[in-house]
Amino acid sequence: MNGKKLMRQAMLGLILAGTAVSAVPLDAAGLILEEQGPTLAVKHSLKGNSLHLKLEVSRFTFSLDNMGKENKAGEGHAVLYLDGKKTAKIFDKEYVLDEIPPGKHQVVIELAHNNHESYGVKQAFQISVKP
Incomplete structure (x- = not known):
């Protein structure tokens, strides 16, 4: 059978x-x-040396209040990496990273559980900040 x-x-x-x-x-x-996990789509723009992000998520809720607490499915925060260095935790669908040094940079945005473990959902892109 x-x-x-x-x-x-x-x-x-x-x-x-x-x-x-x-x-x-x-x-x-x-x-x-199987249950489907969260999804992430990042829109970005550069204004001078500031990176403006718009995070479009599905099956995911940002939660500052529960950061570091017990995991809940589809809840957590995003982590911003600039050139491989953890730079910021993001708790909203919009975020601005200011004062990026001139040059080319690799940006990665990754969704994380409340306990900071990765969901395995991320988006990477490059930016070039003019002097």
Whole structure:
């Protein structure tokens, strides 16, 4: 018996046994979907030596109050790295980093849990600040 058929039969058995399974998300084949984690899209612009960021997130909530506390799914903060150095923690969808030195820089924005562990969701880009 293949895995899909076995899964469908197991789900049918649970339903017939009276176990509530309606909250379990299923795909088109009737298989249980894994929970999807947060997503991140970063829009940025340079104004002089200031980097303006707009973070578009889904399935994620910024939380300064819970930083360093117990993890909650889809909650935390963003971390800004400039040239590989942790530069700022971000707790809102918009952020400005001022006084960036002239030159080319690598920027990474990464989503983090309340306990600072990475979600594994990040976006990287380069900027060039004029003297």
